[in-house]
Amino acid sequence: MEAVLKNLASTVEMLAVAAQSDALNHWDKQTLSRAFHWARYCEHVFSKFHNNAAIRRIMEKQLQLTNQTLRDTIPGYTEVSFSDLPRCQHLLLVRLLNNPELPSSLMKILFDTTRPVKTMHGDYEDVTGLCSHIVQCKSVYKVLSPLADMSALGADAEVQGEMLMERLEALLNQGSETCRAEQFLGSVLQGCEGALQQFCLVIAAALLTSKNCTAQTAAHDFLLDWLQKKHSLLQYMCSLLSPTLLKDLAKEHQKLRDASCNVLKKWASEMEYSLSDGEWVLTSTGPGVSFKKLTELFLALFDASPSLRGDVEKELNALKISDGDFDVTGLSVWGDLLSALNM
C-alpha cells in the first residue's frame, strides 16, 4: 500500500509538471510514454479500490497531502481529487496540450495520422497518434449524427443516461452511502447549468435504461425520489418532453406518471383564458406549455396507463362542477379540458 501511495503522489506531481512546468521542455518520447503509463496506473488503482471505503480514505488523505504541498509551491495549482483518478490520462493530455512548453516534436507524435500500431515502445505502450485517433472518432460521430435514427433522445443523451445510471448504481451499491449518491446527482445538475434541457434528456434516458436487475430498479427509485424533490426541475422536464417520451416514461415508472399528472393539473389550474388568442394560456413565469400540448401530454399519460383516465376524469368533472358546470368555452379550464380530452 505504501508503494501505491507513493506512486499516486508521484503521478500527481507529474501532472503538475505537465500542467505548468518548464521542465516539459526536456521531455522526450520515452518520458511521454512513461507519463501516460503512470496515468493509466492511477486509473487502474481507482477501479480496483474505489469501492473499498477504508482504502479510499487513505488514498484521499494522501492526495490531500500532495495537493497541499503543490498548492504551496506552485501558484495557480489545480487540485487532483480521488474522483479525478479514473480520467487520469485525459487530465494529463489536457495539461500537456495547454502547456506551451510541450515540445512540438511530442505534439507531432500525438497527432501522427498513420494508423497507430499498438506497440510497446521500450517498456511502455506507444502513444503515437493518440490525439489523431480522438479527432477521428469525434469526426466520424459528427458525420453520422445528422442522420435520423431510431432514438427519440439521441445517441449522446442515451450514452449519458447510461453513464449516470452506472455511477448511481455503483454509489448505491456501497451500502448506506445515499448521501454520496445525492451529492453526485447534485454535482451533475450543477455542472449542467446552462444546459438544463440536455440534463432533462439525460434523466429521461437514465429512467428508460432497461437492464431489469435489482440494482437498476433501486437506482431508478432513488432517481425518481430525487427528481420529485426538485419541483421546478420536474416541471421543466414535463414542459420539454414529447408526448411519446412522456408515455414511455410513465409506462415504466408509476411515480413519475403520478408526479407529472400533478404537474399537468397544476398548470391547468394556473391557466387563464386569453380572448385575443382564443385559447387558455399560462401567464406565470417559468417553464410551461400551451393548452394544446397540455392535452397531448394528458392523452400520453392515459395511453401509458388506462386506469389513470378514469381517475382524472372524475377529478376534472368535480372541478368543473365547482366552477359552475357550464358547457361554454372559455369559462372553465376544466370543462374545456374535458371536452378537449373527449371525456
Added chain:
Amino acid sequence: MSEQQPLSQPLQTEEPLLNDQEMQFWLDKAVAWGQADSPDTQKDTCLHMSRLRDFLHQLLTQVNSMSSTTETMKRLPFLGQLLGRLCWNPYITVCDTSRGLLLGCLWGLYSERPSNAVEKKANQWIRKVLCQLSTEEDETAAQALMKCTGVPAKEYHLKVLRKKVALLQENVGQSCTLFNSQRCSCDRIVDISKACIPIVTCPEASSLISLLLQRPVACVTEALSEDFLNALTSAYSRQGLALEEQALVSLWYHSFYSLEEAVLSLLQSVITTGLTPQKLEQQVAQSLLPKACAQHCSIFLVVNDIFRSILKQAEGNESVKTLVQTFTKCFLRELALLKPQTSISVKAFFPQSPSSLLVPLLTMPSEMPQGAWRNHLNWLSSSLQRLTEEEEEGDGRSTRGHHNVFEAWFLLVQCAHWVQVAVQLLVTSGTEDGDPFLWLLIFYHYPTKRWHHRASQLARAKEAWNHIRTLFSGAAHPLPSDRLQSLGTLVSPQPEQQSFAPSLTVSLLVNVAVFCQLPPSGSAEVLQASVQVVDQSGLLDEAACVLSSLELRLNEGCCLSRDTVHLRIKELQKTITQMHSE
C-alpha cells in the same frame, strides 16, 4: 548576352505554384461548408474531396519550401484562415489522408525558434487549435457527466459513436416496408449510405457498412448510393478496407464496377505470372469470385461476359482460356456445395450456350466410366462439327450462326477438361480413328477459322501428329532427324501463315511422352529432342503446365492410373526442370 539567371537567386520571377484564385475558391468553399450542415453541404464536400486533397498537397509542398513562417504568411495571407476553418470540418478530419495533410500544413507554419511576434502568435494559435480539436467539449452536459462519473473523454466519444452506429444499424436492419401513403423507408437507407462515403475506411463504421451491403433488397428503389459503392470499391482495391466475405459478395452484387474491378484484378494476377495449375486453382478460389457466382446467378453471367469479351479479342491466349476453365471448375464446385439450398437449374447459369451440349460438356470425365469417354467425345465432336457446318451454310443468318458457334466454343473452353481427355484418347488410340479428336482439338484452338482454313489446319495437324507418333514409337533409334526436322518446319512460323498452334503441339508431345510404350528414360529423351526442335519461347513452361494439369486430372479423377504413368510423369518433370536450368 546571357539570359540565364545566376543560380544563387531564388526563383521569384517564376509564376507562383498556387494562384490567389484557387486560394479564394477554397476559402469560399470552407466558409460555405462551415455555415450549413445540410445534405447538400455534405454532398458538395464529398464531391470536392479529392480536389481538395490535391490542393492541400500543393499547399504543403509550397509551405515546406518557404524559409520561414513570416515568408509563408506574406505569400499566402489567407492560409491561416483556410486551415483554421478546415480543421473544424469533420468530413475533412475524418479521413486519414486529408487530416494528415491539414496537420502537415499547420506544422509547416510552426516555427521552432520564433523570430518575431507574428511567428510567436502563429505558434500559439496552432497549439490552441490542436488543443481544442482533441480536448474541447462543446457539450456542457457531456463534460459535466464525464467529470462526475469519471469517464474519460476518449472512452465517452467512442461510446457515443458506437451507440450511434448501433442505432443506425437498427434502422438499416428494418426491412423495407411501405407505411400507408408514406414513401418506402429505403430512402432513409440511401441517406445513410451517402453519409458513409467519407467514412468507408473507418473501422468503427465497418459493421454499419457491412449491414448496408447485406440488407435484403425488397423494393425497386436502389437503396445504396452509387457514389457509396464506388467509394467502397476504390477503397477496397487500394487495400484500405477490410470486408468480410459476404459483404464483399454483396458489394459485387450491387456494383457492376466493383465486380469488373475484381475480375480484371484476378486476370492480371494470374496472367502475368506463370502459375502452376494447382496454384492457379488456389488463386481463383481465394478470390471468392466463384463463390459469389454460385450465390448470385447475375454475378456469374457478368463474369462470363467479361471473359467472353476478352476471348473475342484474343482467342489464342492460352492463359485466359486456362483461367476460364479453372474458374468454371471452381464455380461448379461451389455450386454443388450450395445445391441443396438452391433450386436454380444449371441452364439459368448458361443461358446462351447450346442446350443440347450443356449437360454433356458440364459432366466431368470423372463422373463417367473411362470406357464411355470415347463415345462421348465422338458425339461431342460430331455435334460441334454439325454446328459449324450449319453456320457455314446459312449466309443470310450468318451473325446468328456465328453467335451459336462462338457460344459452343466458349462452353467448350469452360469445359476444357474434355479437350484434355481428347488429347489423351488420341494419344492412346492406337489404330482406332483419332480424326474426331483431332477435329475437336483444332476447333478448340481455332474456333473462327472457316472450313477451308480449318481443313488445312486439320491436314497440318494430322501430319504433325504422324511425326510425333513416329518419334515416340521407338521404332527408330537413333531418332530420325528428318522426322524431327519436318516437325520443326511444320510448327515454326511460316511467312504466309501463322505458326501451327504451339500449345496443341506441346500438349500432344507431352501426352504422347506420358502414355507411350517407351521406357521413361527413352520417352524423356524424345521429348527433349522434340522440344528443342520446336523451340519457341515459353514452351518449356507450357510443357511443365500441361504435365502438371495432366497429373492433377489423373489424381482427381481417380481413374486407374498405372504407376508407370506416374513414374513417367515424374521423369519428364525432371527432364523439363533440367532443360530449364540449361
